[in-house]
Amino acid sequence: MSYAVEKQLAEVAKTIKKILSVAELPAIEIANSKFDADFALPCFTLARDLHKKPQEIAEQIVVGLNHPVIAKAEAKAGFVNLWLSDSALGSALGEIVTKPTYGAQKLLDKQKILIEVYSTNPFKDLHIGHAYNSIVGDTLANIFKLGGADLHRVSYGGDVGLHVGKSMWAILRYLEGDISKLDVVKSGDRPAFLSRMYVEGAGQYEEDSIIRQQIDVLARQSFVQDDAFFKQVYEICRQWSFDYIHKMIKKMGSQLAEREYWENEADKLGRQIVETHIGDVFERSEGAIVFKGETYGLHTRVFITSHDTTLYEARDLGLMQLKEQEYNPDKSYYLTAEEQRDYFKVVLKAAQLSLPELKDKSVNISTGTVKLSTGKMSSRTGKVVNIEGLFKELSEALKARGAEEDNLQAGIVGALRYAMLKVRIGGDIIFDINESISLEGNSGPYLQYAHARGRSILAKLADSSSTEKSSSSSSHPRLDWESSKKKSSLLTGSPIGVGDDETGEKTFVDFTADEHKLAIKVLEYPTITAKAISELAPHHICNYLYELTQQFNRFYEHNRIIGDPRQNQRAELVNSYCQVLENGLGVLGIPAPERL
């Protein structure tokens, strides 16, 4: 995707190359915000090639540069500082309204990408770490999509193994052979019930060696499932879990996976892969089947235990194979916590050797650990925070601050997602519930508020213009003031808009300093999306949107929109701003309600 500003700058770069008669030019950067300029060209690398001082080169460019896109150029400290002309700015802004997907890129065009958006274990509780992982997964999926990828969301559920044995042991004990006892558990209580059962089984496993043996038997049963009663109970409870997981995923503002893989189905395939490669990839050791990673600078891991059950390692191989068969993707992304980083390297190496057709399609992105700051929440519960408890806390805090009931959910999602997405993926994240629900400063609600504020101005304008005129209410109220004007050249949008051709009325004739600043910030969006896509870094979008809304709030503070002689132009500008903000929030999975 090539946006107007990009094209304009490319033209300027061409001109500068001519002035210096060089073939290559460093990138024209967005100027540091502490300087007044829009863009800057550093001349330091040029200095080496041309054997001149950077400042001399900068001055040479300034003297020679005469381009309609550039209103002003200045040489300072080895940089050429550049200001965009009003006409260039105006035509670039027009794109935002005409392209609803403004910000989308083609960096990943035609790539088929698979991403595991959540990997949860049924039977166990969902805690804040699951929330973080799934929110990051969902947002990365949005970013891949923004990059033009053929994106597929999948998930993986651990429905076999020891943890299932632990849960099932406690559940079966509770039932005492009578499955109708499950009916007593009301649907709202099911997650808590399952969570209690798991905790009970896990506790007994540690304490009692006889129970441990019973649990081991049940764990094996989760694979084979040849006991009818076990199977019946297992399937009901697993369904309860998945219903709950789906509910929570949606509540966090994330999308469900289009294909949900279960360990159950990856198990057989995984075992088969391991067993057919004993000798060339895997080897027997102390009764288990292992992969010796030391040969490759990694460590040894067990794939099939000495009790002849598969481990996560083997099942992951099966999963990779399954994904390959069903999707044949170009890239397949796995999101894991950092403690799984080295684990994943081993599995990937084993996969590379035993399944060469996978090549290096699988990529692991590791996130840090979610830690709670020592707030009242962690001290009260004393342990990991259950995800529903988190929702409750967020909801109460928002209500206490006077949030409208209708938009409570939007606020919760905004606060939670933004708090988790605004920092770089990879490091540990210190989650402070009080800070995350704070409506002030660099927060989700700040952005949502700033959006609602802008929309409310536009709505007000739409109202006044529709009451003045015979009210033929448009389906797009926020563009109503447009109807009172002639079709603006902004909306037709000359492609490159260098302003040579001054035919027709321009919505943006000139810009005040404040308008110019806001406009430049709005137009920075595609540069940011490109960065977020290539680095897989949602936090760039967060930071940008925060700077954008800050810029808007400053503008709003000092400039009147309704009733000002420049009303129409400013409304257009606010509209562009709202559009970009809404687009950006959309990528983050944060709703942008018209009112809060």
Next chain:
RNA sequence: GCGCCCGUAGCUCAGCGGAUUAGAGUACUUGGCUUCGAACCAAGGGGUCGCAAGUUCGAAUCUUGCCGGGCGCACCA
């Protein structure tokens, strides 16, 4: 012990394919609502960018070595 990740303002973090005068939020101090939403804006104090060398005209950013913290290293997921 080996490997990976991380040390930037009191706290939470951006900035890291070097480049104009290290930035935000929060907390603290202060000013601004008869005008489009004050969940806002403006101003102030607060930093040996963990330490030390090296590369460079120039390093928070690259290299090396230390120090400090987290995680992983055989049958949990």
